Structure formats: structure tokens, C-alpha cells
Amino acid sequence: KRMVTVDVIGAGPRAVAGLLEHVGVKAEICPLEVVEKRLVDLKEYDVAFVSGMTVDLEAAAKALRLWRKSCGMSPIVAGGPMFYEYRKLIAFGYDIVVMGEAEPVIPSLIKCLKQNDITCLEKVKGIAYRGQQKTVSVTGLAPHATIKQLSIQHSAHVENYPLYxxxxxxxxxxxxxxxxxxxxxxxxxxxxxxxxxxxxxxxxxxxxxxxxxxxxxxxxxxxxxxxxxxxxxxxxxxxxxxxxxxxxxxxxxxxxxxxxxxxxxxxxxxxxxxxxxxxxxxxxxxxxxxxxxxxxxxxxxxxxxxxxxxxxxxxxxxxxxxxxxxxxxxxxxxxxxxxxxxxxxxxxxxxxxxxxxxxxxxxxxxxxxxxxxxxxxxxxxxxxxxxxxxxxxxxxxxxxxxxxxxxxxxxxxxxxxxxxxxxxxxxxxxxxxxxxxxxxxxxxxxxxKLLGRKVFGIVAGFHKARRRLVVYPLPHGPVILTRGKKQLVGWLVEVRVTDIVSERMLEGTVVRKIKPIASHKAVEVALQVY
The missing domain is CATH 3.80.30.20 (tm_1862 like domain)
Structure with missing residues (x-):
């Protein structure tokens, strides 16, 4: 949730959302911090798919608690690289873990979820799930996706990411x-x-x-x-x-x-x-x-x-x-x-x-x-x-x-x-x-060598601890902190680098406002979340 490290939208969740859309399921992508701020109503959804890295188990547990609080025992599925920790995820309370790539698994898994029949899961290759009497059943690793499966369009619905x-x-x-x-x-x-x-x-x-x-x-x-x-x-x-x-x-x-x-x-x-x-x-x-x-x-x-x-x-x-x-x-x-x-x-x-x-x-x-x-x-x-x-x-x-x-x-x-x-x-x-x-x-x-250099960047938010605006350089580079009013968030600007703050951050001065690139509503959401 730190402003200097939230400027990444990975391909994995968009791939899963696109796959769900491909099999006729309406899907939306929401980062955890948006759910925490109650900017989405989980009660509107039937199933949650939670993707994470192996270092994200704590966040995965938090997502599970939020889902159970809003949606009771409606199904919740884990996936992504954290699947290697499937026993921990199921011990947390997840119903199903996709054991590898989603493309070969999701179509048959969705059929089972629609039937609401736990015995159906035995036939789905590539999952772990909570079986009868709290046992963990594993149907093996998912096969790797074929070229045809990889060519299913990934979802482009990224607007629920506050800083898309x-x-x-x-x-x-x-x-x-x-x-x-x-x-x-x-x-x-x-x-x-x-x-x-x-x-x-x-x-x-x-x-x-x-x-x-x-x-x-x-x-x-x-x-x-x-x-x-x-x-x-x-x-x-x-x-x-x-x-x-x-x-x-x-x-x-x-x-x-x-x-x-x-x-x-x-x-x-x-x-x-x-x-x-x-x-x-x-x-x-x-x-x-x-x-x-x-x-x-x-x-x-x-x-x-x-x-x-x-x-x-x-x-x-x-x-x-x-x-x-x-x-x-x-x-x-x-x-x-x-x-x-x-x-x-x-x-x-x-x-x-x-x-x-x-x-x-x-x-x-x-x-x-x-x-x-x-x-x-x-x-x-x-x-x-x-x-x-x-x-x-x-x-x-x-x-x-x-x-x-x-x-x-x-x-x-x-x-x-x-x-x-x-x-x-x-x-x-x-x-x-x-x-x-x-x-x-x-x-x-x-x-x-960057001192004195002018760079273009997007003012993405406000660093509360340092009381500075946060600028993401274009196309990429160390984050630049600068003085200014919050009204600059969402603007494309030109910044002159003036100082080195840390290994990952620079200090700069805005020398030119160029144009707004985010809507007023999008900026409001970003400031509310971060």
C-alpha cells in the first residue's frame, strides 16, 4: 500500500478475469485495498478468486476474512504462485486452490461451482480442495496451458485499480x-x-x-x-x-x-x-x-x-x-x-x-x-x-x-x-x-548523474509520511517526491531532479504543468485509497 510501490498491475488477475468472461461469467478485478475501503460491495458477487504470490499469505488471509464477513460460506478460490502453500490456504478457510495455470482448470471448475456439488470436484484436474471431514483432497498439478488457451483475451477492465x-x-x-x-x-x-x-x-x-x-x-x-x-x-x-x-x-x-x-x-x-x-x-x-x-x-x-x-x-x-x-x-x-x-x-x-x-x-x-x-x-x-x-x-x-x-x-x-x-x-x-x-x-x-535532469512524470498521489506529492517518471525510473498541492494529482508534469532522498526515491521541483490525464473521480478514489 506504500505509494512508491503500488504502480504495478500484473497480468495474472487479468488473465483469470478474461478466462471467466470467455466461459460466460461476469468478472471484475479489485485489488485488496479497494475491498478494504469498502469501495465495492462483495455481496453482489457469487464467487471470489484471490490471486497472490507466496509472500502474500497474510493478505490472502485478510481477503478471506473480508469475503466470509460479507458473503458467508459462498465459495472462495485461491490461485497464483501462492498455490504451493495450498495446505495453509485451505487451513485458513479457502474452499479451493488452483494448482498451477488457470486456463486448463477454470472451465470445468466453473461447471462444478454452478452445480454446487463437492463430488464433482474430484474430476477437475489441477486443484486442491476441502473434502469431507476437513480432509484436503488434491487432484494433481494443473497441466500447462496450450497455445490456443493462452490466446484467450485477457480482461482490459482495470478501472477498479485506483492508479490504473x-x-x-x-x-x-x-x-x-x-x-x-x-x-x-x-x-x-x-x-x-x-x-x-x-x-x-x-x-x-x-x-x-x-x-x-x-x-x-x-x-x-x-x-x-x-x-x-x-x-x-x-x-x-x-x-x-x-x-x-x-x-x-x-x-x-x-x-x-x-x-x-x-x-x-x-x-x-x-x-x-x-x-x-x-x-x-x-x-x-x-x-x-x-x-x-x-x-x-x-x-x-x-x-x-x-x-x-x-x-x-x-x-x-x-x-x-x-x-x-x-x-x-x-x-x-x-x-x-x-x-x-x-x-x-x-x-x-x-x-x-x-x-x-x-x-x-x-x-x-x-x-x-x-x-x-x-x-x-x-x-x-x-x-x-x-x-x-x-x-x-x-x-x-x-x-x-x-x-x-x-x-x-x-x-x-x-x-x-x-x-x-x-x-x-x-x-x-x-x-x-x-x-x-x-x-x-x-x-x-x-x-x-540524475541531479539537475528534467523528466516527465505523472503525479500519482501524496506521500503522507514525507508530506510530498509522488511523481512516477515516464516511462519509468526512481519515484520523485515534490512539493505541491493535492490538486496536481492526476496531472502530467515536468520535474527537475534536485536531490537524492534514498536508494529508491529522489526529490524534485515541478517546472511545468502539462495536462490532466486522470478524471476528477479517478483522482478522488486514488487519494481515498492511498
Whole structure:
């Protein structure tokens, strides 16, 4: 609920709402804070679907209490990445948990809910539910959605999000991940890689990479995407463009093309009918990506610069001169994210990472050359971390900054359910702090370069603790706090950066009011909620 971290509207809830609409169910999306403020009447609804991450269990419990208070024992269903905690969710009081992707599950689940027959749930593949005598029944993990199912239009009804007019709205273009390598570090239960040829031998059939002889989950050891969503599959260009057009029509100003790796877009068609389980080969499908971007940037509001479109995650091993040139042509001056995690080459491979560190250096150099704002990401506290790996990581951080990386971020390792490292104990050491402190140092140096710079932004609200207006820079960047009256909320403004407040916030002065972009009613709702 903090003003500096509420500017994201994820693709997941919109995908579920679109799926419900597809099977004839009227669906509306509401963030929890809107429900808490009683801006919607839960009694008007028959079923609640609650989506969350694994860190959202407390919020999920709060949503459940609000639903039960208003709607009694009407069904409430949980889903999203927090499904791994299905036993806790059902212990809280949830009736059903969707165990994975919603597309293969929702149509048959809705039929059962309409029948109000608990025995019907036994036939629904991919759920956990409260059975007779308080038992927990599980029908297995949901199968991964097919290309056809992924092409069901996601809902564009985002108006119940108080800050939809200032938020980054994520539009899914790829589901799943192509990195089916696996970590070789020893796991918490004693398992470790036996160095079979499956993950790294280029002659291994792509379908053979789906299974590991010793059962190690696919992908980087800390990431649950391959286990949860399977290999990368692309949504159709027509559906993506139609969805963006509808969002733009509703007043959305910032759109992010969402994917574990944008450069996986239509790579799956290059290996079809085999699954895309090689993170680096074949190369990016540049022709398909260019057709998609051309259609998106031909949308009138996008071509005029009234709506911003951005990308986020890409794999360094897929970046070459042609790819960097294409991204620079469409996204010059916007951020692009590269996961690096460690600066030690051996550690990098042992984590299950795709490609190598030479790929990372090349990608940073090329993307910077073509005008992208390169953000690189590291993780401190990882399994296998020691003083040697930390020193090499700190050295690489400095190198990447000098090569053009504009932001260096270090996250604390968190063991997630469904990953190879899920049961590994977190150990923060002197080595961990070296990595964290280096990232802080580099970001402080980078932010000094912003002083005096003028940026456009949307005044999104009021920071009560600091008594300042909150400005979200366009297309993206550190939040800027500025003096001014609340009447400026909802306006597009130009701001001059004057000071550094913290690692995530800057101070600025409004030098020009440009135009209002949100209605008076929308601004009132945003101020009431936040």
C-alpha cells in the first residue's frame, strides 16, 4: 500500500478475469485495498478468486476474512504462485486452490461451482480442495496451458485499480521459461546433479530436458517459473495487440510487455513441435518480434508518445547486434533488465544460469550502445556464495557499470516453493554484505548523474509520511517526491531532479504543468485509497 510501490498491475488477475468472461461469467478485478475501503460491495458477487504470490499469505488471509464477513460460506478460490502453500490456504478457510495455470482448470471448475456439488470436484484436474471431514483432497498439478488457451483475451477492465492511469500494466506475451538447465549445487535433501548430458549437450532432444534423472526442478535454482509454467510458449500477435489497444482506450499510459524473457517471443515456433527448453538456441526470432513491435507502435497513442510501451526481462545469451539494434529502435531511453546473480563463472553455471558471463558483458555493451537503460540484477546470500565468488561479483558489478549499466540491484536470496533451492537455509555472511554494499555504492553514483535532469512524470498521489506529492517518471525510473498541492494529482508534469532522498526515491521541483490525464473521480478514489 506504500505509494512508491503500488504502480504495478500484473497480468495474472487479468488473465483469470478474461478466462471467466470467455466461459460466460461476469468478472471484475479489485485489488485488496479497494475491498478494504469498502469501495465495492462483495455481496453482489457469487464467487471470489484471490490471486497472490507466496509472500502474500497474510493478505490472502485478510481477503478471506473480508469475503466470509460479507458473503458467508459462498465459495472462495485461491490461485497464483501462492498455490504451493495450498495446505495453509485451505487451513485458513479457502474452499479451493488452483494448482498451477488457470486456463486448463477454470472451465470445468466453473461447471462444478454452478452445480454446487463437492463430488464433482474430484474430476477437475489441477486443484486442491476441502473434502469431507476437513480432509484436503488434491487432484494433481494443473497441466500447462496450450497455445490456443493462452490466446484467450485477457480482461482490459482495470478501472477498479485506483492508479490504473499511472501504473505499469503488464501485458503477457510469453508464458513459461526456456531455461531447462538445472543447478549442480548440492540440494538441502542431499540430491545433486549427476552431470548427465541432458541439460547442456546440444544434441539432447529438447523434449528430453523436461525431466531430470534425479528429479531436480528445471531452471535457475532460485526460480519457480519453469516448474510452475513449463517451457516458453508465445501468445498470438493479434491478441496481444488487441489487448493493448483496449487498455490504451481505457486510459492506460504505461504498458510493459511481460515475459520471463521477451526474446523468447516466437522462438517456440522455431522448434515446434518440440518444446522450447534451450535458453540460448535457436537465436531470437527477430522477424516475429519486429512484426509484433511494429503493430504495437503503430497504435496511434503509442506512435504519438502518449502511451509508453516498455520491456523488462531478457536473457543475455540471446542479445546480439541485430537484437540490440531492434530493441534500441523501439525502446531507446527505456529500461531493460538482465539477470546476472553472480560474477563468478563457475558459480554462475552451478546455479543453472543460461549462457555465460561473456554474454552478459556483450549484452550490456550492445544494449547501452543502442540507447537502452540497462538494469542488471544480482542476488546475495545464494547457495555456493563465499568470499571468492563475492569478490568476483563485486568486480563484475563495477565492470558492468563502466560498460553502461545504469542501475545495479542486489536482492536478498529467498528460497521459494517449487524451486531447487526451496529448503536451503539462508546464510548471510560478510561475502553477502560485500555484494549488497557494492550495489548500494554504484546506485548512489548513478543517481548523482540524475541531479539537475528534467523528466516527465505523472503525479500519482501524496506521500503522507514525507508530506510530498509522488511523481512516477515516464516511462519509468526512481519515484520523485515534490512539493505541491493535492490538486496536481492526476496531472502530467515536468520535474527537475534536485536531490537524492534514498536508494529508491529522489526529490524534485515541478517546472511545468502539462495536462490532466486522470478524471476528477479517478483522482478522488486514488487519494481515498492511498
Amino acid at each position: 492511469w499511472a501504473s505499469r500494466v503488464y501485458v503477457e506475451i510469453v508464458r513459461g521459461c526456456s531455461n531447462f538447465r538445472r543447478p549442480s549445487l548440492k540440494l538441502a535433501d542431499g540430491r545433486r546433479c549427476i552431470h548427465c548430458p541432458i541439460c547442456f549437450n546440444p544434441r539432447t532432444p529438447l523434449s528430453a530436458r523436461l525431466r531430470c534423472p534425479v528429479g531436480i526442478p528445471a531452471g535457475c535454482g532460485y526460480c519457480s517459473v519453469p516448474a510452475t509454467h513449463g517451457p516458453a510458449r508465445s501468445r498470438s500477435r493479434e491478441i496481444i495487440v488487441r489487448e493493448i489497444r483496449e487498455l490504451v482506450k481505457r486510459g492506460v499510459k504505461r504498458i510493459v510487455l511481460s515475459a520471463p524473457d521477451v526474446l523468447d517471443y516466437q522462438r517456440d515456433m522455431l522448434v515446434y513441435p518440440e518444446p522450447l527448453t534451450d535458453p540460448c538456441n535457436p537465436p531470437a526470432n527477430v522477424d516475429a518480434l519486429e512484426r509484433l513491435l511494429d503493430d504495437i507502435f503503430n497504435i496511434d497513442e503509442v506512435s504519438k508518445g502518449e502511451t509508453y510501451v516498455m520491456v523488462e526481462n531478457i536473457k543475455a545469451c540471446l542479445v546480439d547486434e541485430e537484437v540490440a539494434k531492434l530493441l534500441g529502435e523501439y525502446f531507446r531511453g527505456t529500461p531493460v533488465h538482465l539477470g546476472v546473480e553472480t560474477g563468478d563463472p563457475q558459480h554462475y553455471r552451478m546455479l543453472g544460469r543460461p549462457g555465460n558471463l561473456a554474454d552478459v558483458k556483450r549484452a550490456v555493451r550492445l544494449l547501452s550502445r543502442y540507447g537502452m537503460q540497462v538494469y542488471v540484477y544480482f542476488i546475495y546470500g545464494l547457495p555456493g556464495e563465499n568470499l571468492k565468488t563475492a569478490k568476483k561479483t563485486v568486480e563484475l558489478m563495477e565492470q558492468l557499470y563502466r560498460l553502461g549499466a545504469e542501475k545495479v540491484t542486489a536482492y536478498r536470496f529467498t528460497p521459494l516453493p517449487g524451486t531447487a533451492f526451496e529448503n536451503i537455509e539462508i546464510k548471510l555472511t560478510r561475502a553477502s554484505m560485500m555484494i549488497k554494499e557494492k550495489a548500494q555504492e554504484l546506485n548512489a553514483r548513478a543517481k548523482k
